[in-house]
Amino acid sequence: MQFLFPPEPSARARGVLLLVFVLHALLGGLLGLSVDEAHYLLYAAHPALSYFDHPPLVGWVQIPLVALDAPIAVLRLVPGVCWLLTVWGVHRLTLRLFAGQAMAPQAALAAVSALALAPLLHVLGIGLLPDTLLMALTVALMQQTWTLMQPAATTRVVPWVVMGVLLGLSGLAKYTAVFTAVAIAVCVVGAQGLRVLRLPALWLGLVIAALLITPVLVWNAQNQWISFTYQLAHGKGSVWQLSHVLRFLLTQLLVFGPMLLFAAPGWRSAPTPLRPLVWLFVIPFVIFAYMSGGGTALPHWTAPSWVALAPFAGWGLAFAWRRGMRRVIAGLASLQFLASACLLGLMSSAGWPVIAGSDAAVAPRPNPFADLHGWELAGARAQTLAEQQGLSRVAVQNWTLGSRLGWYARPLPVFVLEEGDSQFKLWAGDLSAGEGALLVDWSHMAYEAPVGAHGFASCTLLESLPVQHWGQPLASFRFYDCRGWSGAAPQPRLTLPPNS
Known part of the structure; x- marks a missing residue:
């Protein structure tokens, strides 16, 4: 362990980064794809200027590996490298911000540790989401913001050009990058x-940023601005409730951990010129917290904001450690380590032993980890059955069921x-009247077969495929030969378990 964690703080930080990166790589080879991961891999399999629900960068960066038909373990090195760049970037940023301070190396190590012990960031380090890219870009944006806050920046062109490139790439990563852009403007x-x-x-930089996001604008202009319409409707949510906000804040504490809260005393004790950088956390986080009141904000959306807060958290932790709070910090670090280990362990075990196996074909127990396993098997079986039945397409009743099948059952098109x-409607369109399809159903989101005036003329159950993991029954897939599509979409009806 002396090799991984030598006494010098920067060397210790490198040891932490190496250890976590290897862990992510190992788990990336063991876990199946999540809904979103498979969806963004399909982006790469269908190159385009942009996509319905997100800008294109999350698909573009995977195009080379997808074109080479790389295995999942290799594909997952992309988020692993993004996580590595993010946390190492925070280390370098912390050293730069607190340059000349005796505690700067300890603060940088503490910032790395706080991020390495944040449970949810491990999920983003294994599975590539737009937020994984935006985390790395946020660190670079924070570096560049600090550069542009210096008096000498007004006489130089290159820093503004670099900022324009980073803002453009962020806009290609996720629409919510606009909140970070507002924070940067406030700081500068x-x-x-x-x-x-x-x-x-400055205006040259803005022109560069605008040019970089033109693919998104062109694609939307060609598709009736469908992305912006969808995002605006999604952002409105439902009736705003304070209880939703409180639940969101509690979730944030659990999934990112209390060590990052040391940013509050860290910010107060930081040199005054640094303090405006906290806007890169405050502005996006407050907006997401408000959106959560309508039920529209997901926990991982704030990951780039917490990354921006990490240098202040590192400074606060270093101060607290020096002032005798070592047991408190060690206790919090131990709790976060256990939480991270439990999360990664449950992902690997599909919830066992906390969530025991069940007869998933009859009444599966709720299991948030079940959908990480079994889909590769289902996709291969779907290909075989479709060929045997003379069917050239797969159908599902909800888009979340289509992502993994769309990936694992390639090249069969998936119809929602x-x-x-x-x-999926943009990729495959709608089924034409009279057509047939192999309908696939999953026990953890089971629907009644859509037969009738709104649906197919007939659906014949071909087989049920049980899925086990570590010897425990986990889920089952049902495959139907459905013929005679009416042309009218059904209202999917969930199959209720017994005694519900």
């Missing part, structure tokens, strides 16, 4: 004054039967 204008708006270099827009 606050440091430089309104005179900065007269700099030609429910009404409403989705990326």
